[in-house]
Amino acid sequence: MKVLFAASEAVPFVKTGGLADVIGSLPKELVKQGLDVRVILPKYEDIPVHWTQRMETVATFTLQMGWRQLYCGILKVVHEGITFYFVDNEYYFRRKGCYGYGDDAERFAYFCRAVMDSMQHIDFIPDLIHCHDWQAGMIPVLYRAHFSYQPKYAHIKTVMTVHNLKYQGVYGKEQFKDFFALGDEHFTGYALEQYGGASFMKGGLLYSDYITTVSPTYAEEIQTPFYGEYLDGLLRSQSHRLQGIINGIDYDELDPMTDPHLEVNYLDSLEKKQLNKLKLQERLGLPARQDVPLIALVTRLVEQKGLALIDRVIEELMQLDAQWVILGTGEQRYEQLFKWAADRYPDKMSACITFDEGLARQIYAGSDLFLMPSQFEPCGIGQLIAMRYRSVPIVRETGGLKDTVQAYNEVTGEGTGFSFAHYNAHDMLYTVERAVRYYNNEEAWTKLHDNIKKKDFSWRRSAQQYADLYEQLVNE
Template sequence: MKVLFAASEAVPFIKTGGLADVIGSLPKELAKQGIDVRVIVPKYEDIPARFTQQMETVAEFQLQMGWRNLYCGIQKLEHEGIIYYFVDNESYFRRRGCYGYGDDAERFAFYCRAVLDAMQHIDFVPDIIHCHDWQAGMIPVLYRAHFSYQPYYAGIKTVMTVHNLKYQGLFGQEKFKDFFALGDEHFHGFALEMHGGASFLKGGLLYCDYITTVSPTYAEEIQTPYYGEHMDGLLRSQSHRLTGILNGIDYEEFDPMSDPYVEIKYRDSLVKKQQNKLKLQERLGLPVNKDVPLIALVTRLVDQKGLSLIDRVIKELLSLDAQWVILGTGEYRFEQLFKWAESQYPDKLSANILFDEELARQIYAASDLFLMPSLFEPCGIGQLIAMRYRSVPIVRETGGLQDTVQAYNEETGEGTGFSFTNYNAHDLLYTVERAVELYKNPESWSNLLANLKKKDFSWRKSAQQYASLYSKLVQ
């Protein structure tokens, strides 16, 4: 079985969010199932030199995009047993960051076209092209319109995975006609048309052979108006070929026993975990005290992450007998909120308004509780890493958070964290209060940590589900 992953980012080369973690770790697990998985991403300027220096050029050709005749290079690198291809065109990709440019439609139109054109030059014809998020969304459309009837390309199946439905690649129809040489039949409501424009993601969803998303609950949620981002009707109509497969994390990458950023290595030792807490408290200027629960928030500081709830009850939260450590960047109002909180409550909260992977790992290792009160969360990776590092999650019951965190029940002793259902600030406050209270009960706390120990959020089970899906599609 041969599978080509098409995505706009992948760890360790380039990352803006959880998509990159998936593309960096899932192929390794699929390879263990005997699948020949390869990955194709754009070659951005920000890819570190230690990788670009190892890349070899395997193809150079002219690519036709509408009326344009463009250079396309394909470079190749093997990393941790997986072959990665990089689409090279300096005018599109030699710039800082991945997205947010005025010509993003053209850049990712080029990428989608390059993925399909490259196959005949790299000597790899997959059974499945697995497309991720809107940036790869036009690959199934182009395949159906221009490639499926060519002998070399016949029989390829396409899978579209939605990592976050909010981002849909919506642009003017004239751009699609210009870049993709598609006739008017592709631009009605049952095809690419969306709000008067056209959508990369909608194209991918309608023209692919199968749709997946990154948790079972999110697959259900996006078929409702509240979570559906104006695509709920389309997704309900396609529910017979839509499934949610839970994301995992790379257990070798995220391991407190071997994490290079964690000072005192541990697995299930509460004593060693607390030693990490004392070191972090000292480093961040918080009162050094192993008995006070340390609550972590490591996230993008944006509305989706439930920060409006924290804003509503921040004084009440800071009056609890707990310490807080915040790490992340994002919207100005939330950055200011946490800076204000730190200035008012320096003994209670440390605000680190930056992106720092090393500090993030140390916070996972040091914290007792990990807060994710998200408005919506397709899967979430923070709670999975937290549980791996034995930091107990406090979450809102949505998407992948609902699928991965079971509310603790004092009567039965079952559960792996704390959760609340409604998007409500006082429900959040009550749940945090309950978690802080339970921390003071050593018997309940050790029981909770013992439950975490039994959980497996590695990629193994999910990779088996993907492998099974691929097999059904190519039968």
């Protein structure tokens, strides 16, 4: 079976968030299951030179977008057995970063159009196109409007995956009509219309054959007004073709046994993990103490990640017998909050306001506890990496956090972490206090680690669910 992934970012080429990790690792696991999976992305300026030098041009053609006749080049590179195609148009993609430009509607309209037009030129007509997030959301619409009646394309099925419903690609209707050559019938409330404009995401949800999202709980949550971002009614109406499949992580890439960033490689040895902790404390200028837990946050410093809760009780958190390390960048108020706390409590807190993959790995390896108090979290990979590196998660019960972390129960000895249900600063504080208490209870701490060891958050099981879904759709 041939599957084409269409997405706006992928590791190791370009990354702004968790989407890139999924697109970089899920295809490898699907290929192991016998599928022919390829990926198509925009060719951004930020892709490192050592990749662009390896790319070969496979096609160049003129693409029609509305009244425009535009150049389109398709380049390819094979990485870890997966063919990655890159859509080349310097006017749209030769600029810093991936998103945030005034003409993003036109840029990603061009990308969606290029994905559809390129298939005949690259000699790869897939059985199924798997579209990821709003940037690829108009591909199913274009397919239905312009391609589905052509014999060589008639068999194609489309899947839309929502990685984060908050970002919907909403722009003016006139732009959509212009870029996609669509008639008025596509712009009613039952089609692309959203907030008086039109939405890439809504197009993907309505026109695709199937919708997935990145955890079973998030699939339920987005059908409610609180999490549904004004699309909850639509999603409830489509619930018969909506499924949550939990993201995995790349166990080869994220392996504390072989990770080159670590001081000491380990897997299930708590003693060796402690050696990484001592090295990390040294590097961060924290007192080298084994008797207190080191609590980590590796995150984007934004509202969604629950940082308002930390802000509310920061003084109380600093009174705990624990150390803290923060790694990330984001909203200025949260960057300032952690810098202030690190200045005021230099023996308790280290704030690294930067993005540093090597340091992130050292923090996963050196921390005892990993905090994710998210307001909403479609899947979350921080808690999965933390458990892979044997750091015990403390999470709010939402989305993928609820699906992947089981609260510790001292009576039965079950559970892989600590959790709280309500988005409330004091509930979080009590949960952190409880985790800190258990750190010093050797029996409970060993039990938690034994439970985490048994978990498998690799892509294997999730990829099987995707493969089954593709099979079902293609054979309908």
